[in-house]
Amino acid sequence: xxxxxxxxxxxRKCAGCGKPIIWIKTAANDKWIxxxxxxxxxxxxxxxxxxxxxxxxLPHHATCEKVEDFR
Numbered sequence: 001x002x003x004x005x006x007x008x009x010x011x012r013k014c015a016g017c018g019k020p021i022i023w024i025k026t027a028a029n030d031k032w033i034x035x036x037x038x039x040x041x042x043x044x045x046x047x048x049x050x051x052x053x054x055x056x057x058l059p060h061h062a063t064c065e066k067v068e069d070f071r
Contacts, residue, residue: 011037016066022057034060 008023020037035057046052061067 008032014060014064014066016069017064019060019064021060024057036060036063 011020011022013019014021014034021034022037023032023034025032036059037057039055039057041053042056043051044054061070064070
């Protein structure tokens, strides 16, 4: 794993709540953000207006009980 990779695939623990997280570099501003390590399956409507199952990861700040400690 290199620092320039878009995803840090090693699972780490959140410094606040201790839950497992991974880090990903955003396309918008090239900054690292934490994601919950466990992916979720969700349904989306694709361009053909058909339901499709996709894998998603939630931003960890949406689920962390200690998020206020980092603001």
